Each structure stands twice: as structure tokens, then as C-alpha cells.
Amino acid sequence: MADWKTFHYISYALLFYFALEPSYIHPDEHFQSFEVLTNKFYNYKTNIPWEFSSNPSRSYAVLYLIYGPLLYINKLFKFNPLALLYIARLQLVVSYIFIAQWSTRIITQSKQEGSKTIYFIFSSYVTWTYQSHTFSNSIETQILLIALSILHILKLQSNLKNPTRSNGLIALLGIVMSLGIFNRITFVAFLFIPSFFLLKHFQRFKSTAITFTVFFTITSLILILLDTKLFGSDHILITPLNNFLYNKDSSNLAQHGLHPYYTHLLINLPQLAGPVLIPLLYKNRYTTSIPFLSIVSGLFILSVIPHQELRFLTPLVPLICMCIDFQNISPAIIVWTMRLWCVFNLVFGVIMGSLHQRGVLVTLDHLREVQYGGVQIWWKTYKPPAYILANQNLTISEKDVIHNTDSNHMIDLMGADVNSLAVVLEKFDQSLLITPRSSIPLLERLNNTFSIEKIWSYDYHLDLDHLDFEDFRTLRPGIDVYNITQLI
Secondary structure (H helix, E strand, O other): OHHHHHHHHHHHHHHHHHHOOOOOOOOHHHHOOHHHHHHHHHOOOOOOOHHHOOOOOOOHHHHHHHHHHHHHHHHHHOOOHHHHHHHHHHHHHHHHHHHHHHHHHHHOOOHHHHHHHHHHHHOOHHHHOHHHOOOHHHHHHHHHHHHHHHHHHHHHHHOOOOOOOOHHHHHHHHHHHHHHHHHOOOHHHHHOOOOHHHHHHHHHOHHHHHHHHHHHHHHHHHHHHHHHHHOOOOOOOOHHHHHHHHHOOHHHHHOOOOOOOOHHHHHHHHHHHHHHHOHHHOOOOOOOOHHHHHHHHHHHHHHHOOOOOHHHHOOHHHHHHHOOOOOOOOHHHHHHHHHHHHHHHHHHHHHHHHHEOHHHHHHHHHHHHOOOOOEEEEEOOOOOOHHHHOOOOOEEEEOOEOOOOOOOEEEEEEOOOHHHHHHHHOOOOEEEEEEEHHHHHHHHHHOOOEEEEEEEEEOOOEOOOOOOOOOHHHHOOOEEEEEEEEOO
């Protein structure tokens, strides 16, 4: 028991440690948060994603509510962008610690169950990494825990002979549900089945239905008006509606990748929850609980949608932790589950929380510090978030459209082939090429055309997207910056 307690305490230290590591899990953690906000607040030239451009399908209003106070305060303190990102992560960590512990106390039925839940939540690498990064999914998890806690209270009250009307809770739920939907429309999926208890409450107390509708509507109208103003639109914008209309068109989803319907269940969920899925295979006494119903609801509905990314399921992790039942499992299986849990989370914690695409943010911060003002070409990396450069005069190009400028120019070639890279390099007399070491075999093909000089490197960068097991050089970690000039 002492060993598990020790790991539990260490987990909190790891949570803060990984929050302050420059790992880069997925582009959306930047391009649906600070990449758009710093353009608004500080006039940085950034790469605004399609969701925030024409026909917006993401809400500015929710981002302003979450990160706006920090960005306003930073106008006084002027932290560099990477430090500002770390502070935002710490903000998410602190709020998640509070909300997860509060919701656990409400939903779990005993102190022992609460302790078990808290142990698994905070010893999960998903908490250390995904929940501490600036994903909309991280915000969704926290809002969902609040909503489910309220629904749990309403469920308990519906079983009483003389329940209170709970208008205060109903009003709060209306506000929370509106915020959740404007943050991510997938929020509805996690609440669809649990909300049947809400309908039961409405039937018993019809006035609460009016209260819910009023507060949900007022909150939604405020968010709509804020979005309309922040986007500078000349017509009313309802971003969740735009998001829904976009995603219901399968041709749009195909641009982001289509997956088999079993992807969430058989591939994504095991990557997130790992060994704690083992107890769910046995008889479980939580099958009628609010968290379990939310798991079933979210997993089923999101599996119907053909675009299935792993991070979409991160809100399920704390709910799974609430539904772990060891009562019908042998002690030997419990011990092995706990051991595997520790190893599983430490391995994935280091990979995703510390090393994954780490060099992208570190290199951008280095270029900002040296005030590099030429052409920088990013190849075979995750999309570089331009806000880290803190540049108000930056030109940004992508592989489809390359601007003709030699100063303050960022070019993102992402997964372009080596021939496309050569075409872009020929457009400039001199440029910097930033690429992971896994691309060295491809880079060697350019030796007869360009002078390639390594001028800076960083060793702790893990690129898992361009591995070639026939050439072990692609397995080398690290990211390099080359000075490229054309040979005469």
C-alpha cells in the first residue's frame, strides 16, 4: 500500500513537471488556442486555422473566458510566448485538480472509492499530458465533470420522497451546458444518455425546465454576440451550428482523415486508459452510475462519426477512473493491473509529456531569442506555431502557396517530398532548414545542389511520424537547423 501511496504523491509532481516541459502532442493544442488569441491580443502574425477564418466553427468567446484574463495581465508583465504557454498550462492543472477532486467527492459513494478514483486520475499520463496542454478537449473534460456532478445530485434527489426543486443547480447546469457546447460540440455526446435523468427531473418539477431553458438561452446568446463581435461579422454567428454543419458532410471529414468505426473502441481507448480497462471486463457495480452512462454515451456516439482522433476521448479517462471495480477480481490480477498501470503511464508520460515533437517549440524559442529575420523552412515536423516567435511582421507560407520574400518568412512544408523541398529552396539564395534527424537520408539527396551546413541542433526531440526501419538513421532523436545556400 505504501508503494501505491508513494506513486500517488509522485504523480502530482509529475503533473507539474510535464506541464512545464515543451512537448508538442498535437497541432490543435496551439492552433485552437494561442495561435489565434495572440493574434488578437498582441497583433502577432500567426497562422490562423480554417476554423477561425471564413464561416467560423470555433468559439472565440470561450477562449476569451478561459485565457483572456491571463493574456490581459501579460500585457503588463510581458512574458515571452513559451513562458506564457507554461503559465496557461499551470492554470489548467490547478483548475483540473480542484474540479476533479470536487466532482469525485460528489459522485463517488464512499471515502475509499473517492481515494481510489483520485489515485487513478492523477497517476494517469493523460492527466499529466493531455489535460495540462491547451486543448479544447482539456477544457471539455473539466466542464463535463461539473455537468455530471450536477446531474448526479439531481439523480439522487429524484429518488427522494420530498426532493428540493434545485433551481440554483439547474441554472448552473444551463450555463455549464452552453459553455460546453460552444467549446466543443462533442460535449453533447458525453451527456446524451445521462441527460435522461434531467428530463425526469423536468417532468417532476416543470418550473426547473423553464429555469434551465432561460439560463442556457441567455448564456448562449451572450456567447453568440461575443463571437459575432470578436470575428467582426456583419451577421449573427453561431459557431457550434457551423461546426455541426461542417462535420456532418463526410467530404469535409475526409480532408482530416476517415477511420473505421472501431477505432475509438479498439485503438484509441486502450492507448488512453491502458490496464485499467481490465476491471471493466468483469462484473461492474457502476453500470447505472452517471460516469458509466457518460462513457457509454460518448464512446458510442463518437464512434458513429468517421473521423476519430485519440484526444476526442480524453474526457472519458476520469470517468473510467470513477468506475474501476476490483470487487470481483482476484488479488493477483489487481496487483498486476496496478503494476502495469504504473509502467504504462510512466512510459507514455515521458514520450508524450516530455519528448514528443519537443524540438519544435524549443527551436522556435531559439529563433525568437536570436531574432532571426530571414527565411525559415520547416520540413517533416509538426506545424510550427508562429506565436512563439512573437513577430508582428512575419510572413507565413505553406507548401501550396509560397510568398516571395526574404525577410521574416516562415514556410511550413510539413510532409512534402524531397523534390518539393528542393523547389522551395531554389527560390531563395539563403535560408534556414529546420528538420528532424529522421529526415537525414532524404536530406543527403540535396548535397549536389545545395550547400548544407548544420548551425544548431537539439537532441531531445522525438519524431514518431517518419521512421523507416530499413534505415536505422531515421530512428535517431533530435532536430537540426541547417543553413542552406545554392551551389554556383
